[in-house]
Each structure stands twice: as structure tokens, then as C-alpha cells.
Amino acid sequence: MDEDIFRKLEERLGALHARQRLGIETDHEAQIFGQGLTFFHLENWISGRWIIRNVLKATGLYWRARRNAQRILIKYNEVWFKGLPPLFEDFTILHISDLHADMNKVAMKNLVKLLGGTQYDLCVLTGDYRGETFGPFQAALDGVAQLRAHLKEPIYAVLGNHDTIQMVPGLEAMGIRVLLNECETIVRGDQQIYLAGIDDAHFFRVDNIEKAALQIPHGEFSILLSHTPEIYRQAAHADFNLLLSGHTHGGQICLPGSIPIKLEAVLPRRMGAGAWQYHNMTGYTSVGAGSSVVPVRLNCPPEFTLHRLRRTVT
Amino acid sequence: MDEDIFRKLEERLGALHARQRLGIETDHEAQIFGQGLLSFHLENWYPIHSVIRNALKLTGLYWRGRRNTKCMLAKRNEVMFKELPPLFDGFTILHLSDMHVDMNEAAMQRLIELVGDMRYDLCVLTGDYRGKNFGPFEATLEGVARVRAHLKEPVYGVLGDHDTIQMVPGLEAMGIRMLLNECEVIVRGNRQIYLAGIDDAHYHKVDNIEKAASQIPYGEFSILLSHTPEIYRQAADADFNLLLSGHTHGGQICLPGSIPIVLDAVLPRLMGAGAWQYYNMAGYTSVGAGSSVVPVRFNCPPEITLHRLRSG
Numbered sequence: 001m002d003e004d005i006f007r008k009l010e011e012r013l014g015a016l017h018a019r020q021r022l023g024i025e026t027d028h029e030a031q032i033f034g035q036g037l038t039f040f041h042l043e044n045w046i047s048g049r050w051i052i053r054n055v056l057k058a059t060g061l062y063w064r065a066r067r068n069a070q071r072i073l074i075k076y077n078e079v080w081f082k083g084l085p086p087l088f089e090d091f092t093i094l095h096i097s098d099l100h101a102d103m104n105k106v107a108m109k110n111l112v113k114l115l116g117g118t119q120y121d122l123c124v125l126t127g128d129y130r131g132e133t134f135g136p137f138q139a140a141l142d143g144v145a146q147l148r149a150h151l152k153e154p155i156y157a158v159l160g161n162h163d164t165i166q167m168v169p170g171l172e173a174m175g176i177r178v179l180l181n182e183c184e185t186i187v188r189g190d191q192q193i194y195l196a197g198i199d200d201a202h203f204f205r206v207d208n209i210e211k212a213a214l215q216i217p218h219g220e221f222s223i224l225l226s227h228t229p230e231i232y233r234q235a236a237h238a239d240f241n242l243l244l245s246g247h248t249h250g251g252q253i254c255l256p257g258s259i260p261i262k263l264e265a266v267l268p269r270r271m272g273a274g275a276w277q278y279h280n281m282t283g284y285t286s287v288g289a290g291s292s293v294v295p296v297r298l299n300c301p302p303e304f305t306l307h308r309l310r311r312t313v314t
Numbered sequence: 315m316d317e318d319i320f321r322k323l324e325e326r327l328g329a330l331h332a333r334q335r336l337g338i339e340t341d342h343e344a345q346i347f348g349q350g351l352l353s354f355h356l357e358n359w360y361p362i363h364s365v366i367r368n369a370l371k372l373t374g375l376y377w378r379g380r381r382n383t384k385c386m387l388a389k390r391n392e393v394m395f396k397e398l399p400p401l402f403d404g405f406t407i408l409h410l411s412d413m414h415v416d417m418n419e420a421a422m423q424r425l426i427e428l429v430g431d432m433r434y435d436l437c438v439l440t441g442d443y444r445g446k447n448f449g450p451f452e453a454t455l456e457g458v459a460r461v462r463a464h465l466k467e468p469v470y471g472v473l474g475d476h477d478t479i480q481m482v483p484g485l486e487a488m489g490i491r492m493l494l495n496e497c498e499v500i501v502r503g504n505r506q507i508y509l510a511g512i513d514d515a516h517y518h519k520v521d522n523i524e525k526a527a528s529q530i531p532y533g534e535f536s537i538l539l540s541h542t543p544e545i546y547r548q549a550a551d552a553d554f555n556l557l558l559s560g561h562t563h564g565g566q567i568c569l570p571g572s573i574p575i576v577l578d579a580v581l582p583r584l585m586g587a588g589a590w591q592y593y594n595m596a597g598y599t600s601v602g603a604g605s606s607v608v609p610v611r612f613n614c615p616p617e618i619t620l621h622r623l624r625s626g
Contacts, residue, residue, distance in 0.1 A: 016552055019552065208522060
């Protein structure tokens with residue numbers, strides 16, 4: 001590995017987090033059975049792809065499913081909060097997830113077209129920039145850079161289970177601030193909210209909500225970015241108001257009625273896609289803009305999301 | 315919940331860890347389908363208890379399985395380390411795990427007999443003191459106190475997925491130092507090693523290895539206590555030399571040849587029981603002194619373990 005990247009990561013994450021993340025990445029390269037929240041990782045099982053592709057071809061669904069993966073929807077999600085500071089009324093967040101940029105070139109082009117006239121105050125990317133969970137990452141960075149050129153600042157991001165932490169210096173050089181168990185303050189006038197983000201909690205399990213939330217004063221409005229929504233319990237009890245996540249792809253290949261066959265997540269099904277609530281925390285699971293394993297979608301179109309924060313007046 | 319316990323926990327763990335742990339415990343109480351590393355938790359599904367019990371009774375194995383839970387073995391595990399300070403050569407750790415004390419009274423009697431004459435330098439308890447994973451914990455604390463009376467100091471412990479964090483003040487009042495994402499120094503002469511412990515990583519997922527390891531200087535000899543060995547990757551890459559854990563019960567009900575039917579853990583099978591190695595880290599998964607769900611064991615006798623550290 002590039003010595004320079006390693007030194008930068010060590011400075012940034014602390015020696016321990018950097019060692020853990022890189023060590024687990026090294027172990028993982030091309031490994032099918034691993035130790036994340038799930039033991040079997042479909043995306044690393046090459047013959048799994050072959051089966052999916054050929055079953056779809058045999059049933060005549062393959063080309064339709066390929067086209068589906070390129071038709072991105074814009075979703076609007078309005079969320080109401082009692083604790084939102086008044087100046088943040090109508091604050092709008094553009095949320096893009098699971099780009100798998102190097103595997104979904106046509107979808108990325110469509111995404112750029114759709115983003116054209118979009119108005120927002122903040123952009124967040126919730127991980128999985130790379131198509132594969134291992135191997136080279138330059139094509140993924142190039143894909144993100146093409147999209148980045150069409151995004152308005154500020155842009156914040158977290159890493160997913162498909163991403164290597166070696167991409168961080170490259171992402172940050174493009175002006176994307178990656179939150180690795182860290183927290184930033186978003187200011188409007190004399191009021192502020194907190195935006196925290198954690199490293200991947202699904203496969204690498206190097207998430208540290210406690211560290212990320214350390215600077216947030218109790219009772220302040222706070223948003224957590226996590227690639228996977230599987231940490232919903234830990235996030236809700238750490239008093240986050242909003243959790244923005246992705247990872248599930250909403251199932252990607254679904255039965256009619258958007259019923260996922262497999263979510264690839266240890267999660268109540270209602271949290272598998274779209275808006276949900278857990279105790280006082282509002283959650284949103286984006287089905288993602290890209291697709292992975294085989295870039296096909298059935299009954300589950302790709303999306304990007306505009307979240308509009310609203311203040312409940314009591 | 316007792317306001318006094320809450321205040322003590324908040325001071326001890328920090329407000330956030332206390333809120334997370336207690337919040338997740340509250341959600342979990344009597345919940346059958348929970349969200350830990352596994353979405354289905356066998357131990358909360360009540361009909362399964364009677365299914366297992368009745369299947370064993372029908373096949374005539376039940377009472378043998380019950381008797382097996384009392385046939386406790388004292389296992390010895392010698393581990394060599396290049397990094398161990400020479401003064402710690404021969405340092406012996408008594409390792410007790412998964413006692414589920416309120417569900418295994420006869421086994422606990424046997425355990426007390428076994429530990430009576432043992433010689434060791436340090437005692438560690440790797441979680442699951444309570445039989446059930448919810449409900450009252452008074453009987454558990456009383457059972458631990460009876461065992462504790464026969465243990466030599468110092469005694470360190472971590473919590474398991476069956477334990478409520480409300481037990482911590484009670485356990486510490488008995489002189490068991492609980493390590494909740496914390497670290498202690500063990501001194502011998504002018505040399506020292508580090509003993510860290512994390513909160514439950516299996517169900518509650520409030521483990522924080524980074525916090526626990528933050529005081530350990532790079533390259534120093536260090537031991538991690540974790541109820542579940544499922545965090546072996548994170549522990550090895552945090553440069554721990556030894557991981558002591560339990561949780562799996564080695565399967566508890568095994569096929570001949572100690573082959574577990576279920577391990578209740580997302581783990582390579584070779585790490586399900588006994589000694590193993592992962593990169594530079596030595597690991598040991600105790601099959602536990604007690605038994606849970608239905609207190610029967612087959613082809614997987616309960617154990618207590620004496621780890622002897624060797625330098626060389």
C-alpha cells in the first residue's frame with residue numbers, strides 16, 4: 001500500500017482505527033465468507049453473479065432489469081422535528097447513496113442530468129462508491145469525481161462496506177469531507193445543528209458512535225450518517241434525531257410490491273427502504289443510486305433523495 | 315430502574331454509553347425477535363425450551379444431559395509469547411465463563427470444589443452471569459457472590475449478552491472489577507502488562523475496543539476480555555496478544571466428536587471452542603462453566619480454564 005496514504009490515514013484516524021480498518025481490508029481481499037454482521041457475503045461469490053445473470057436471461061427479464069437500474073427516481077422526504085432550531089426550518093439535504101460508480105456508468109450519467117436544477121443546503125453521500133468490495137479503487141474515484149463536479153458544497157460522506165479507506169485522501173481532495181467517527185457543526189445564522197458520521201458498521205465493524213457523538217451537547221439537534229441502518233438501536237439511544245443511511249439497496253431485486261428477497265442486513269424489514277421511526281429517532285434508508293453484484297433492479301428503482309427538515313410548533 | 319444505579323452507571327461509563335446500554339436493554343426485555351448479530355435469538359423463543367426438553371426426554375437423553383452439566387473439567391492452556399515480559403513467565407490466569415449461576419446451582423457447587431485448591435495469579439470472568447437474558451438479577455448476584463467467596467483476588471470481569479449493566483454496582487461491591495471498555499495495568503516487580511475488557515459485542519453491540527485500548531502503549535503485552543470472540547478481527551488488528559472469551563458454550567449440545575449443532579455466533583468454527591490463533595493474536599474460547607436455554611450438555615462438558623503464560 002502507498003506509504004503516503006497510510007501516514008495520512010494514521011494521522012487522521014489515530015493509529016488504532018487505521019490499523020484495524022486496513023488490517024481487516026487486507027484479510028478481506030476476495031474473501032467470500034467473512035465476519036461482518038452477516039457471515040456469507042453474496043457480493044464476493046462470483047458464481048452467484050453468474051446464476052443471477054443467467055436466471056434473469058432465461059426468464060427474459062435481464063435487459064429490462066438492466067434498464068431499470070438506470071432509471072433513477074427523485075424522492076422527497078419531509079421530516080418533522082420538535083427540536084429543530086427555527087433557522088433550520090426548510091433546511092434541505094441531498095442524500096445520495098450506494099453509487100457503485102464504476103459499475104453503473106449509465107445510471108451515473110442519468111444521476112448527473114437529474115441533479116441539474118436541484119436546490120439543497122447540504123449534500124451527503126452514505127457510502128459504497130466502489131462496485132466491488134475489493135481490488136482497485138481508481139475507477140470508483142474517477143466516477144465520484146465526475147458526479148462531484150455537479151454537486152454544490154458543502155458535501156459530507158461516510159464509507160461503506162464496499163469502500164477501502166485508502167479512498168479517503170482522494171475523496172477529500174475533491175472537497176468531500178469524509179466523517180470517520182467524527183462530527184461537524186452546521187451553522188445557520190447564530191444557530192447550529194450537528195452532523196456526525198461513522199465508519200462502516202456492516203462488514204468492518206469499525207464504527208464508533210460514542211467517539212462521533214462525543215462533542216454533541218445533550219439535547220442538541222443531531223444527524224448521523226451511517227452506511228448501514230443496522231446500528232439503529234445504538235444511534236437512537238445515543239439521542240440522534242435523524243439517521244441517514246443506505247446499504248440495503250431496498251433489496252435491489254424485489255417481488256412485485258417492492259418486497260425484497262434479501263436485504264443483506266440484520267434489520268427489521270420496515271427499515272429496509274424509505275422513511276421509518278424508532279423511538280425518538282427518524283430514519284431513512286435510501287435504496288441507492290447504483291446497483292451491485294449484478295447491476296440489475298426489479299421492482300425497486302434506484303433513487304436519490306431530498307430530505308426537507310421541518311419544525312413542529314407545539 | 316433504581317435511580318441510584320443509574321447515576322452510578324452514568325458517572326462510570328459516561329452518559330452516552332450508559333444511555334445506549336440501558337436503552338437497548340429496555341427495548342429487549344421479553345422481546346423475542348431482537349437485533350443483535352443474529353436476528354433470531356434462540357434463547358428467547360420459549361417453545362424451543364420445551365421442544366428441546368421433550369425431544370431429549372423422548373429419546374431418553376434428558377437426565378444424562380442434565381448430569382453432564384455437572385461433569386466439569388479443569389482445562390489447562392499454555393500459551394507462548396515472544397512479547398511477554400520475562401517476569402510474567404508462568405503467570406497463571408483462572409478463566410471462568412458463562413456461569414449462568416441462577417440456572418446451574420449444582421454445576422456451581424462443583425465449580426467451587428474445583429477452584430478451591432487452584433493456584434493462579436489473576437482471575438477473569440468473561441460474562442453471562444445470569445441464566446435468562448432479561449428479568450430480575452438478584453438471584454444471579456447472590457450466586458456470583460457464593461462463587462466469589464472462593465476466588466482469590468484480583469478478579470476482573472466483563473458483561474455478556476445475558477447480563478444487565480444494572481448488575482455492575484453489585485458485582486463491583488463484591489470486589490470484581492468490571493472492565494467496560496476499560497483497561498487496567500497488571501504489575502509484577504518493575505514490569506507490567508495490560509488487561510482490557512469490552513462491554514457486550516454480541517447483542518448490545520456497545521463494545522468500544524478503541525476506547526479500551528487507548529491507554530495501551532504500542533507494542534506492550536496486552537490481553538483483551540470479551541464475552542464473545544466474534545470481534546476477533548478487530549481485536550487482532552488492535553494488536554492484542556491474547557483474547558479470552560466465552561459465549562459459544564462450544565455448542566452445548568454437540569454431535570459425537572464435539573461438533574456443535576449451533577454456535578449462536580458469527581464465527582469460523584475453529585474459534586468455537588478452545589485455543590486458536592489469528593495472525594499474531596492467541597485466542598481462547600471457553601465452553602463455559604454453566605449452561606443455558608435448557609441446562610443440558612452433550613459431547614461438550616463444561617469447563618474452567620487455567621491459562622499459563624510463557625515467555626519465549
